[in-house]
Amino acid sequence: MNDPQQTSITVEVVYRGIFQKTLAQRICRSIVLAARKRGHTGTAFARYGDSPERNGVPAKQFAVVAINDLELEASMAKYEPAVVDVSIAVDDTLVKGVESWAWYGRQPIWKPVRKDGFLLVTSTNTPDEVLAQTDTALRPYTLVIVPGGASFAGLWVFKDDHTDYRCLGALAKVLPDWVRLEDVKALIKEQTKDEGAVQSAQYGYDGATLRPVKAGEGTSGHEVLQFEKPGWTTMRPGIVVDARKPGERNPQYKKYGARTLRPVVNFDTCIKCTMCWLDCPDECFEVTPEGHYEVVYQACIGCGICAQVCPVKDCIVMVDELKFEDNEDKWQFWKKDHDGYNKWFEEKSGVSADPKVRTPAARQEGSGNANPSANPTSASGGDD
Template structure:
């Protein structure tokens, strides 16, 4: 008797349908090997909201009893693959109702594979992914995060490419042949087969030894019992000028606003439009950003009247949530160097970020 799981970690709204297709099709493909499976979801907030880190699992077993035991658990054990749909999620995920950020590879079984869709190198990703006490594998499927936008399913082949990659790194759980057989039984069989093979052939795996990776600075998350959980749908009020200490939404971010304070005309519009009260007044009239509370919606960058004053920059190039105006106050040239360095590492600002 054996059972294994594939964890699809994704961003709410944009990738919910993508995760749903992958988890269900993996289970259906496993039936071609006389296995049995089910799917289960975990999320920190409604996965219908922008950028929310969330998980869907395929649980695949050799027999019904093994599956039944596994499906009674909060989260499946023996997760042999964690597939990450957006590489900014490697900075940590909050898949339990804002109770704390956890490492992306926390539940990965020893010897398992963290499969990331990314244009980054293994070295770059290992600067973000914390080390483990056991050896594991990092696999990279070349590609951009697939953002369907709102509830729409973006049929760009990411789902079938990912499944093909899963069959390459965990062929014992579900094979490429089974996926091809399953795809042939549905619509667009030839196209799906092509995408499966492309994902299978283009994924690259890198063994990661125990102790290799970023320093693990994550605080252990204490999960409350059901009688201690906070009330749902209640956001406690806070005094003007403060932000809610319980509602830190930075793990939803794929990009963050970076301000060119020298260009700021101190109009206060960013402060007025920010839905999360992230902007902090400074004595000289600029508006600093409390990044812990910023969900990365981009509204401030769209609303700022000065071109290039607030730019949205890939979240992966930042290593701290500390506000940055203090650096500017101490040394304006140093701040400009920092800003340019982040922009260069990110390949420039993300144009037209947000909702238009």
């Protein structure tokens, strides 16, 4: 799996803003420390400043490991590595594309990965399910699924759920010449004195699923958001904001790239109370001719506030972003095909569209559709 002539490797960790910042730092730092046990040298560093991370926009951390200081210095010549050997996405919804805080558009998650490199994704989905939401590959790479869901325990105080240890174990599986499993386990034992953490690294190694991806595999269904980077003579001043009429949206400002969950609405149970419309921090709800409130998904960041303030139980349910293929607004769907929309609502949310059903599928044991991480007490709106 490794090139014997290679003198350095670069690993990037793509994460959801400040919510996973500490997690990304821990992974990159541990990569360097584990590699040093084999006599390599290395360094870890961040790509983006703190400001854009505060709204969940994807950001990056890097780890560069080399056989000696001279090779490390050569690898560090650029501000941001343009090519990496491994990209680690600690949230599987990132495979839909990374929309940088810079203005040049959404990029495929595999874009910086070299030919025959590796894309590691923490996910509870199968490799084919993840690949179905990943942009069409232009060159071959290997998709590696690290067992486990996205970790959002690192907002201000890091709460360890062993995601970093599982990622390190999986990395040792694909780059054994640079990061050995025994070194990873020894490092974790030194740092934590926790045998459970050591076993998590072993679990990541054993449980990692490798799926070779050929050029042409993936989806071409994602919206194309590509722009030419301006030169310094043509770059617009950063403080300029294009004027818009009241209620008009900026077509270039689409925030869905920062979303891990999205709200789905049961229009049958909506009481038109305006709470979602009033409390949405991104103003992504619009009033329909009948007084319902529909989500403009291109403007929705998936914060989950609407589901928390909605007074009607299961009227708004937060659902894993990876279950959706487009950003089309849904009120017209409900108007044209009421039964079809309700079936879609139930399939996506795992919740019954019939308000008379008091035991929605999402609350039944064994159902994993609705994602409770949007709300500490409930996966959907209303009081339990």
